[in-house]
Amino acid sequence: MKQIKLTLTILAALVLSIGSANAQGVEGVFKSAKKKSVLAKNAPSLRHHLKARKTVLEAWNAVPSSELKPVTLTADVVAKNRAGYRELRVREFHYVGDCGYGDGGQDAGVETQTTAAAVFASDLADSYINQAALRGIDIDSLTIEIHGQPDKVPTNRVPYNRNFLYTIYVDSPASDAELEQLAVEAEKNSSVVTLIKKAVSVPVNIVYTHSSRERVIEGATLEGLREYIHGKRQAKLAAQEAAKNNPKPQQAKKTGPWATVFANGARELTISNKYHIVHDNPAYLGGTNIGLTSRENALGVLGTCLTHISEGQAALLNLDIDSLRVRVEGEWDPRAGRKGFENEPIEPQNLRVTLYVTTPEPISTVQKWIEQTENVCPMYNVFKDTQTFEHRIVRVKRAK
Amino acid sequence: MKKNLSSLIIAALAFSASAQAQGPLDIFRSDATKQKLEQNAPSLRNHLKQRKAALEAWKAVSPRDLKQVTVTANVTAKNRAGIRELRVRDFHYIGDCGYAHGGQDSGVDTPTTAQAVFASDLAESYLNQAALLGIDIDSLTIEIHGRPDTEPTGRVWYPRNFLYTIYIDSPASDAELEKLAVLAEQNSPVATLVKAAVVPQLTIDLKPSPRERKIGGSTLPSLREYIWGKRQALQASKAKAEAARAKNPNKEAEALRKALAPKQGPWVKVFPNGVRQLTVNDKYLILHDNPAYLGGTDIGMTSIEGVLGILGTCITHISLGQAAERALDVDSISLTVEAEWDPRAGRKGFEKVSIAPQNVRYTLHVKTPENAQTVKEWIEAVEKICPMYNLFKDTQTFEHRIVRGSFKRQ
Numbered sequence: 182m183k184q185i186k187l188t189l190t191i192l193a194a195l196v197l198s199i200g201s202a203n204a205q206g207v208e209g210v211f212k213s214a215k216k217k218s219v220l221a222k223n224a225p226s227l228r229h230h231l232k233a234r235k236t237v238l239e240a241w242n243a244v245p246s247s248e249l250k251p252v253t254l255t256a257d258v259v260a261k262n263r264a265g266y267r268e269l270r271v272r273e274f275h276y277v278g279d280c281g282y283g284d285g286g287q288d289a290g291v292e293t294q295t296t297a298a299a300v301f302a303s304d305l306a307d308s309y310i311n312q313a314a315l316r317g318i319d320i321d322s323l324t325i326e327i328h329g330q331p332d333k334v335p336t337n338r339v340p341y342n343r344n345f346l347y348t349i350y351v352d353s354p355a356s357d358a359e360l361e362q363l364a365v366e367a368e369k370n371s372s373v374v375t376l377i378k379k380a381v382s383v384p385v386n387i388v389y390t391h392s393s394r395e396r397v398i399e400g401a402t403l404e405g406l407r408e409y410i411h412g413k414r415q416a417k418l419a420a421q422e423a424a425k426n427n428p429k430p431q432q433a434k435k436t437g438p439w440a441t442v443f444a445n446g447a448r449e450l451t452i453s454n455k456y457h458i459v460h461d462n463p464a465y466l467g468g469t470n471i472g473l474t475s476r477e478n479a480l481g482v483l484g485t486c487l488t489h490i491s492e493g494q495a496a497l498l499n500l501d502i503d504s505l506r507v508r509v510e511g512e513w514d515p516r517a518g519r520k521g522f523e524n525e526p527i528e529p530q531n532l533r534v535t536l537y538v539t540t541p542e543p544i545s546t547v548q549k550w551i552e553q554t555e556n557v558c559p560m561y562n563v564f565k566d567t568q569t570f571e572h573r574i575v576r577v578k579r580a581k
Numbered sequence: 582m583k584k585n586l587s588s589l590i591i592a593a594l595a596f597s598a599s600a601q602a603q604g605p606l607d608i609f610r611s612d613a614t615k616q617k618l619e620q621n622a623p624s625l626r627n628h629l630k631q632r633k634a635a636l637e638a639w640k641a642v643s644p645r646d647l648k649q650v651t652v653t654a655n656v657t658a659k660n661r662a663g664i665r666e667l668r669v670r671d672f673h674y675i676g677d678c679g680y681a682h683g684g685q686d687s688g689v690d691t692p693t694t695a696q697a698v699f700a701s702d703l704a705e706s707y708l709n710q711a712a713l714l715g716i717d718i719d720s721l722t723i724e725i726h727g728r729p730d731t732e733p734t735g736r737v738w739y740p741r742n743f744l745y746t747i748y749i750d751s752p753a754s755d756a757e758l759e760k761l762a763v764l765a766e767q768n769s770p771v772a773t774l775v776k777a778a779v780v781p782q783l784t785i786d787l788k789p790s791p792r793e794r795k796i797g798g799s800t801l802p803s804l805r806e807y808i809w810g811k812r813q814a815l816q817a818s819k820a821k822a823e824a825a826r827a828k829n830p831n832k833e834a835e836a837l838r839k840a841l842a843p844k845q846g847p848w849v850k851v852f853p854n855g856v857r858q859l860t861v862n863d864k865y866l867i868l869h870d871n872p873a874y875l876g877g878t879d880i881g882m883t884s885i886e887g888v889l890g891i892l893g894t895c896i897t898h899i900s901l902g903q904a905a906e907r908a909l910d911v912d913s914i915s916l917t918v919e920a921e922w923d924p925r926a927g928r929k930g931f932e933k934v935s936i937a938p939q940n941v942r943y944t945l946h947v948k949t950p951e952n953a954q955t956v957k958e959w960i961e962a963v964e965k966i967c968p969m970y971n972l973f974k975d976t977q978t979f980e981h982r983i984v985r986g987s988f989k990r991q
Contacts, residue, residue, distance in 0.1 A: 212646055212648050223875065254605065262685045264662040445880075447856075451671075467621045
């Protein structure tokens with residue numbers, strides 16, 4: 182693995198921090214930067230968190246397998262009616278996924294592929310923190326940025342983010358060799374990255390409800406999902422036309438989303454430079470359950486992508502769709518790696534999707550529509566194919 | 582491509598929320614192990630000790646090193662969806678209403694969020710007081726709701742006469758907990774702001790747009806069409822309400838009484854790391870936190886910013902509704918709410934400076950083919966009925982009670 186050291190001046194040019202936008206409002210109360218940096222020490226410290234996490238992980242690792250059982254993880258996605266955007270719900274947590282105006286969205290939420298990469302980075306960051314805690318290695322700040330890279334050899338795969346390169350921005354007194362060892366162990370122990378690296382074909386079950394073809398829009402019967410999809414068709418056809426007239430080759434982005442570890446161990450995912458999702462661990466792993474786990478969100482991004490692409494394919498096929506919801510489930514076994522369960526995989530197993538649809542279209546049309554969705558859905562294909570990850574480590578000084 | 586349709590079920594199964602199992606929280610075979618392992622979570626007592634040190638360092642800062650800042654909240658009516666997006670620094674959430682009012686039930690409603698913001702600031706202030714006085718707390722949740730007026734006031738509808746309940750686990754005496762509550766309310770910038778009569782000052786930033794508009798191709802339905810749809814929804818709701826009133830004249834009054842007397846409102850839970858989680862409409866979560874200098878991790882906006890936010894989402898929402906009522910063509914609406922907050926308040930030489938944000942004002946950025954007079958009349962109508970505008974404009978009251986133990990949702 183490549184390891185790169187950059188000087189602080191070069192780092193200053195990196196767009197990894199929205200710190201400049203942060204220096205407003207309540208952040209701007211100090212007259213001098215010096216005073217600000219003194220008072221910034223009031224924040225909790227990541228080193229302190231790592232010590233607490235070490236104790237926690239040791240207690241967790243000492244739990245006998247007989248006390249634990251596998252659980253089903255669930256992520257629910259609903260295509261929100263006239264707005265068309267996707268609402269993800271995992272336990273009590275939620276976020277909205279959307280696309281831009283050009284694709285018939287309203288730019289009101291996160292885009293799935295970028296979110297997915299951030300979810301991978303978040304799980305890697307959590308795993309890195311675990312490894313550092315277990316080994317007693319101090320870390321003062323940790324941010325992981327991640328993006329896909331073009332195929333070196335043509336693969337004929339459908340377009341989706343792949344050949345992931347993630348950069349670990351770390352402030353730590355540890356040696357280069359120690360930081361590299363942490364990175365290798367972190368990736369090995371990341372349940373999400375282990376899942377994504379493998380080829381996992383996810384079965385899609387369809388739950389079909391027939392609705393009437395006739396529909397009168399007036400009064401309280403406002404426009405619904407059906408009209409959203411008709412609008413999306415207009416947008417898609419217009420976009421196709423524009424692309425024909427002015428073809429732009431797709432270029433891989435050089436910087437992607439990132440996940441930052443807070444001093445309390447919670448992780449903040451920054452997506453498309455303007456949306457945040459918070460990930461945390463349950464109490465038994467030393468977290469405060471302030472957000473969903475990265476493992477749950479990995480199921481979530483499959484759900485939001487399938488829902489989104491289903492809407493888009495329905496638009497292209499000119500289908501009438503009145504409601505659309507997707508549930509993604511998988512089993513996770515916390516006994517994995519413990520005595521008697523040494524061969525149990527650490528990643529969620531038996532991934533499956535249930536797609537609930539209400540439509541006047543016949544079942545055969547629905548079947549074809551969903552097959553076509555599977556053929557092009559980026560996340561469905563990310564899961565179906567094997568994936569690769571590479572990393573590099575960049576030392577930083579904690580932003581003051 | 583491999584075919585992955587393993588089965589095809591023809592049914593109309595409900596998407597039950599109950600099947601939203603506890604997932605990763607449910608891995609233990611016995612409650613005893615679960616409880617034991619949950620002690621792995623950080624402790625609020627520990628946090629309070631750290632907060633005491635942070636607050637003492639903060640209080641020791643000389644006012645010469647501090648300056649007043651402008652706090653800003655931006656709200657955008659999102660185009661065809663009509664939903665309100667609030668942005669404060671790098672934080673955001675979505676406000677929406679239900680389908681019957683032309684929304685899509687995809688975000689928080691403002692009056693409920695507003696109460697949660699008040700409770701969040703009170704919880705934050707309670708923690709500060711406990712930390713400073715060295716009183717241990719093991720858990721803290723504040724629930725809040727408004728109550729009907731005891732005497733008719735002729736005020737427009739908004740939640741008021743607030744009663745908040747402090748659910749607390751602490752070894753402290755009843756008298757100590759009560760003292761904390763009184764000090765917390767006195768030191769809450771948000772409660773102080775809301776109690777005072779504050780008239781938000783308006784600036785209109787009007788940009789004309791053409792009256793003619795063709796929808797087709799990439800020109801999809803937009804805010805203008807959203808407002809037309811909202812007009813349909815509002816008219817249908819009104820017709821329905823009138824029909825119901827004709828059938829049962831008391832029913833509406835009963836419904837209103839019920840709406841004015843909720844038994845449980847939104848609530849705010851303090852995490853053991855000091856972060857606050859607002860639960861709004863039983864299903865949306867918003868996080869509040871402090872900047873580093875106050876011992877926080879800046880994981881969410883502050884409640885001071887949150888309170889400007891709810892003024893902005895409410896005015897934006899009511900503007901959409903009033904544009905629908907008046908059949909106006911409006912192509913874009915966004916709002917900037919600003920106020921000054923002075924961190925020197927209470928320090929030497931600044932004893933008289935208020936802890937509450939001052940000079941609350943908003944700028945309405947609007948693109949419309951309507952003329953300036955029509956826009957002016959439209960916004961006057963908005964200010965007349967907007968719940969949060971009037972909540973700010975009028976004085977408000979807060980009462981509290983303290984309940985030992987954990988909060989339970991109804």
